[in-house]
Amino acid sequence: MSESDTLPYRPCAGIMLANRDGLVFVGQRIDNPGDAWQMPQGGIDPGEDPEVAAFRELGEETGLLPNHVDLIARSKEEYFYDLPPELQGNIWDGRWRGQRQWWFLMRFKGDDTDVRIDGHHPEFSQWKWAEPAELPRLIVPFKRRIYEGLVSEFGPLI
Template sequence: MDGLTYRPCVGVMLVNAEGRVFVGRRIDNREGDFWQMPQGGVDPGEDLRAAALRELAEETGLTPDKVSIIGRMEEPIRYDLPEELMGKLWGGRYRGQEQVWFCARFTGEDADVRLDAHDPPEFCDWKWVEPEQLPELIVPFKKRVYRAVVEAFGALA
């Protein structure tokens, strides 16, 4: 891991009118029943808010007219990949991710969600969950991140 940097990334905690949070099951993780919020890499020079809206659209099919950004964490959160994934993700260039998280209010209808909006899709299924469930649903090495996101945005949900 020496010399490896963190991949710039954004994440979105998408909250519906009932205060529940969108999670998707990754299409490429068949080893467990893990669910995650939309997230992804930031392109060089890309505005973070724009990156969050782009990633949300790619992973859920939701256009900016169906969401409203209502919060942003002040500080990014870093996590390291576990040993078994080191060198396998992102061309082996990163030790983990540095994520800037946004909270967005969903203003559309469930029928607006289209997991096939991007080719290839990242999620094979989705659902709404209570915010406090999030740390139990994510892969173990991201639990600390999800606890921080819930703590930061809990009142907004």
């Protein structure tokens, strides 16, 4: 057993944001020079409800407010992933082995001009709407299994 196997998972909330056309929001990570796209997601603060965290993260990363979306579904269970060995110890101050994530499907009912990725601490350099089936291919390999699961779980509702 490696030292990283004893580290806890960081509690997180993620948002699959689908528009009226059945496409899903993805953002190009600002801190990765490669082709690393992801959906809005982030840490759950101690004592914070995962749904509250999801709305907070959506606002922080996209500028969208609760009135811009409808909550459609919550994942049946948490999704887990481990960071690759080369990233463990290099992000989150080495406190976490990966993430445990509750996911929320939300329907975007605003206009594209409502999306603002240039907030106080921007996460994304650009964003786009993507076909759900395209999501696993767009993201970093260590998160693909999660995105495949989300497409399977939420896909019929998109």
